[in-house]
Amino acid sequence: MMSDQISSGNSSxxxxxxxALGGTRDYLALLKPRVMSLVIFTALVGMVAAPGPITNxxxxxxxxxxxxxxxxxxxxxxxxxxxxxxAIMSRTKSRPIPAGKVPRAEAFGFGLFLSCFAVIILALAxxxxxxxxxxFTIFFYAVIYxxxxxxxxxxxxxxxxxxxxxxxxxxxxxxxxxxPLEAWALFAIIFVWTPPHFWALSIYKVGDYEAAxxxxxxxxxxxxxxxxxxxxxxxxxxxIGVLPxxxxxxxxxxxxxxxxxxIWFVWRALFxxxxxxxxxxxxxxxxxxxxxxxxxxxxxxxxxxxHWAGLHL
Amino acid sequence: xxxxxxxxxxxxxxKAEEGSLDSNRAQAAKPQDDxxxxxxxxxxxxxxxxxxxxxKARRRRNFALAFGIIAFLxxxxxxxxxxxxxxxx
Numbered sequence: 001m002m003s004d005q006i007s008s009g010n011s012s013x014x015x016x017x018x019x020a021l022g023g024t025r026d027y028l029a030l031l032k033p034r035v036m037s038l039v040i041f042t043a044l045v046g047m048v049a050a051p052g053p054i055t056n057x058x059x060x061x062x063x064x065x066x067x068x069x070x071x072x073x074x075x076x077x078x079x080x081x082x083x084x085x086x087a088i089m090s091r092t093k094s095r096p097i098p099a100g101k102v103p104r105a106e107a108f109g110f111g112l113f114l115s116c117f118a119v120i121i122l123a124l125a126x127x128x129x130x131x132x133x134x135x136f137t138i139f140f141y142a143v144i145y146x147x148x149x150x151x152x153x154x155x156x157x158x159x160x161x162x163x164x165x166x167x168x169x170x171x172x173x174x175x176x177x178x179x180p181l182e183a184w185a186l187f188a189i190i191f192v193w194t195p196p197h198f199w200a201l202s203i204y205k206v207g208d209y210e211a212a213x214x215x216x217x218x219x220x221x222x223x224x225x226x227x228x229x230x231x232x233x234x235x236x237x238x239x240i241g242v243l244p245x246x247x248x249x250x251x252x253x254x255x256x257x258x259x260x261x262x263i264w265f266v267w268r269a270l271f272x273x274x275x276x277x278x279x280x281x282x283x284x285x286x287x288x289x290x291x292x293x294x295x296x297x298x299x300x301x302x303x304x305x306x307h308w309a310g311l312h313l
Numbered sequence: 314x315x316x317x318x319x320x321x322x323x324x325x326x327x328k329a330e331e332g333s334l335d336s337n338r339a340q341a342a343k344p345q346d347d348x349x350x351x352x353x354x355x356x357x358x359x360x361x362x363x364x365x366x367x368x369k370a371r372r373r374r375n376f377a378l379a380f381g382i383i384a385f386l387x388x389x390x391x392x393x394x395x396x397x398x399x400x401x402x
Contacts, residue, residue, distance in 0.1 A: 022374065023370060023373065056395060056399055062388060113381075117385055125392045
């Protein structure tokens with residue numbers, strides 16, 4: 001179970017870094033490139049799914065670049081704040097700050113500079129609504145999630161998931177200057193997808209989270225409760241995944257993908273629930289984690305293809 | 314209180330103040346969080362020479378910073394041009 005000692009801040013310092021040794025790769029790693037690629041993809045889908053054609057592609061691409069840089073900046077700020085726990089966890093201990101390649105202060109400056117850069121560029125290239133939403137996303141991830149939620153509650157990724165779910169809304173706002181209910185349907189898909197995705201990861205990395213004192217669901221409420229909650233969120237996600245069809249921004253091609261992948265997601269969650277503790281559970285959780293990435297990519301790719309095929313105006 | 318007593322008392326107070334100052338200095342010099350420690354820097358007069366590898370790394374980083382600033386300027390210029398072209402159309 002969850003250890004009593006939850007780290008209250010950056011008390012244990014990671015290895016002191018030499019400020020001169022950080023190379024370009026280390027600074028790029030601070031931006032969490034894999035998360036960035038998902039953000040670029042979902043923001044692009046938000047842009048393309050928005051009503052009306054994109055009339056100015058160069059400006060749209062610059063907006064996309066700004067959204068990507070904003071996502072990277074929030075990643076750098078997250079690494080700045082979480083350097084102490086990153087040094088403990090096997091998944092994160094090779095990150096540039098705990099590895100001693102980039103000093104914390106520089107990661108902070110880098111993240112702050114890029115945040116301002118991204119928001120200003122998006123305001124100029126798109127509009128103030130998109131820029132405001134991007135600024136809020138960065139603030140929510142770096143401050144609300146990283147500084148307050150992550151070490152305080154097992155609901156950390158449930159609430160914090162809002163930051164990861166905002167990029168399609170930012171993309172939509174960048175393309176149209178508005179953020180209607182349809183855009184929030186895309187938000188809802190990622191928002192409800194986040195808990196089963198991260199809890200699956202935290203099941204087979206439970207030792208890491210326990211050692212770092214992060215109150216993830218498996219080490220606070222136990223494995224069985226986590227598996228049940230994963231199933232509950234999967235059951236909620238399956239119908240939410242079909243929402244774009246009812247908002248007239250997706251056709252039945254997308255609908256078929258969403259239904260099939262939704263059923264598959266629920267089946268995987270059920271399979272995980274039935275596994276005994278230990279290696280079978282870890283294996284099933286690993287597979288669910290991998291599948292959750294495929295689920296989100298498939299849905300958004302289907303939406304993108306339908307719009308590029310000219311099936312929707 | 315005799316004159317001697319007064320002097321002893323005064324010396325004690327001085328020592329206490331000195332001790333408090335030392336403690337403040339120690340507090341200021343105490344290595345704290347990397348980020349916030351900058352505000353408590355106590356000059357020591359020591360300097361540290363960079364190794365050739367570190368100097369190269371610093372030069373690379375300076376170029377990267379310059380690139381970042383130039384990219385920002387270029388983007389602002391490009392956005393302005395694109396927006397003006399859009400308005401003309």
